[in-house]
Amino acid sequence: MQKILVARPIFPDVVERLKQYFEVDWNQGEALSAAELAARLADKDGALTAGEPIGAAAIASAPRLRVVSNMAVGFNNFDMAAFNAANVLGTNTPDVLNESTADFGWALMMAAARRVTESEHWLRAGKWQKWAYDSFLGTDIYGSTLGVIGMGRIGQALARRARGFNMRVMYHNRSRVSPQIEAELNAEYASKEHLLRTADHVVLVLPYTAENHHTIGAAEFALMKPSATLTNIARGGIVDDAALAVALRAKRIGAAGLDVFEGEPSVHPDLLTVSNVVLTPHIASATEATRRAMANLAADNLIAALGEGPQAGNPPNPINPEVLGKARS
Structure with a gap:
C-alpha cells in the first residue's frame, strides 16, 4: 500500500x-x-x-x-x-466553507461595530451599575457602506448578506468581477483608496501572497473613517498587526475584528491590551x-x-x- x-x-x-x-x-x-x-x-x-x-x-x-x-x-x-x-x-x-466563513465574518464585523465583547468583559467585571445613554455607543450596520477587499467566493457571500441590511456594497479586487455578478450583488468596483475612505465597515477576504503582505497598514488606517471597522477573516500578514494596534489605541479607526494574525497562534501583544478589538482563534470555518x-x-x-x-x-x-x-x- x-x-x-x-x-x-x-x-x-x-x-x-x-x-x-x-x-x-x-x-x-x-x-x-x-x-x-x-x-x-x-x-x-x-x-x-x-x-x-x-x-x-x-x-x-x-x-x-x-x-x-x-x-x-x-x-x-x-x-x-x-x-x-x-x-x-x-x-x-x-x-x-464559503457560507460558514461569511457567516462568521458577518458576526465578527457586527461584534466589533456594536462593541459586543468589550461590553461583555465590562459586565463580567461587575462594572454595570446602571443604564446610561452613552454606554458603549457603537456603529450601525444597517444602511451603512460595506467595503469588501477580495471579491472571491467568500467576498461574494458577504455581499449577498449585505442586501438584507440595506447596505451599499463597494469592493476592490485585483480584477473586476463580471458585470452580471456586480449587478446580482449590487456591488460597485472602487480603488482600494476610495473604498477605504468611503466604507463604514471594511472586510478582508483576499488570499495571502508576498504582494498582499501588509495590504492594510498605517497609511491605509490614515485613510479610513474614525468610526470605521476592519474585519480580517482572510490570512495573517495581510494586516500590519502592530500598526493596527496603534490605530485602535489612538482611535484612528473605531474597532476591529480579527480571526487571523501574523505569526499565529502567537498574537501581537499590543492587540491584547486594546479594548476595541474582537479576537478569535482562526475559527471562521468552525462548524x-x-x-x-x-x-x-x-x-x-x-x-x-x-x-x-x-x-x-x-x-x-x-x-x-x-x-x-x-x-x-
Missing part, C-alpha cells in the same frame, strides 16, 4: 476512510516541527496537511512524495515553485458540518491524486493541475 502522512488531528472517521486505501501515519499530537515533518514525510507518497509549511527542503527529503492535500482554501503554506519543480501536486478545499466537509474533500483529493477510489487520477481541486500525470522529479 502507498503511504501517507496525516499531519495533524482530524476526524477519526476520515482517517478510517484513508486507511481503506493507504498505510496511514497519523500525527495525533502537537504540531510537528519542520524537522519532525520532514522526517515523517521521508517515505510517504502523499500527505494531508492543514497549514503545515511544505517547501523545497521538505519535498527534497521525501523523494516519493507526489501530492499534498491541504485542508484549507488558502495554500500560502505551500511553496508552489518547489511543488512545480518536483512535479508534486497540491490540492485545497474551496467552496465547502462541525463545514470542518467535516473540508476534511472529507481533502481526503477525496488525496485518494484521487494517488490513483485510488472512484475519482482515481482526477482529484477535485488541484492547485497546479499541469503536474498531473508527470513523474516525480
Whole structure:
C-alpha cells in the first residue's frame, strides 16, 4: 500500500476512510516541527496537511512524495515553485466553507461595530451599575457602506448578506468581477483608496501572497473613517498587526475584528491590551458540518491524486493541475 502522512488531528472517521486505501501515519499530537515533518514525510507518497509549511527542503527529503492535500482554501503554506519543480501536486478545499466563513465574518464585523465583547468583559467585571445613554455607543450596520477587499467566493457571500441590511456594497479586487455578478450583488468596483475612505465597515477576504503582505497598514488606517471597522477573516500578514494596534489605541479607526494574525497562534501583544478589538482563534470555518466537509474533500483529493477510489487520477481541486500525470522529479 502507498503511504501517507496525516499531519495533524482530524476526524477519526476520515482517517478510517484513508486507511481503506493507504498505510496511514497519523500525527495525533502537537504540531510537528519542520524537522519532525520532514522526517515523517521521508517515505510517504502523499500527505494531508492543514497549514503545515511544505517547501523545497521538505519535498527534497521525501523523494516519493507526489501530492499534498491541504485542508484549507488558502495554500500560502505551500511553496508552489518547489511543488512545480518536483512535479508534486497540491490540492485545497474551496467552496465547502464559503457560507460558514461569511457567516462568521458577518458576526465578527457586527461584534466589533456594536462593541459586543468589550461590553461583555465590562459586565463580567461587575462594572454595570446602571443604564446610561452613552454606554458603549457603537456603529450601525444597517444602511451603512460595506467595503469588501477580495471579491472571491467568500467576498461574494458577504455581499449577498449585505442586501438584507440595506447596505451599499463597494469592493476592490485585483480584477473586476463580471458585470452580471456586480449587478446580482449590487456591488460597485472602487480603488482600494476610495473604498477605504468611503466604507463604514471594511472586510478582508483576499488570499495571502508576498504582494498582499501588509495590504492594510498605517497609511491605509490614515485613510479610513474614525468610526470605521476592519474585519480580517482572510490570512495573517495581510494586516500590519502592530500598526493596527496603534490605530485602535489612538482611535484612528473605531474597532476591529480579527480571526487571523501574523505569526499565529502567537498574537501581537499590543492587540491584547486594546479594548476595541474582537479576537478569535482562526475559527471562521468552525462548524462541525463545514470542518467535516473540508476534511472529507481533502481526503477525496488525496485518494484521487494517488490513483485510488472512484475519482482515481482526477482529484477535485488541484492547485497546479499541469503536474498531473508527470513523474516525480
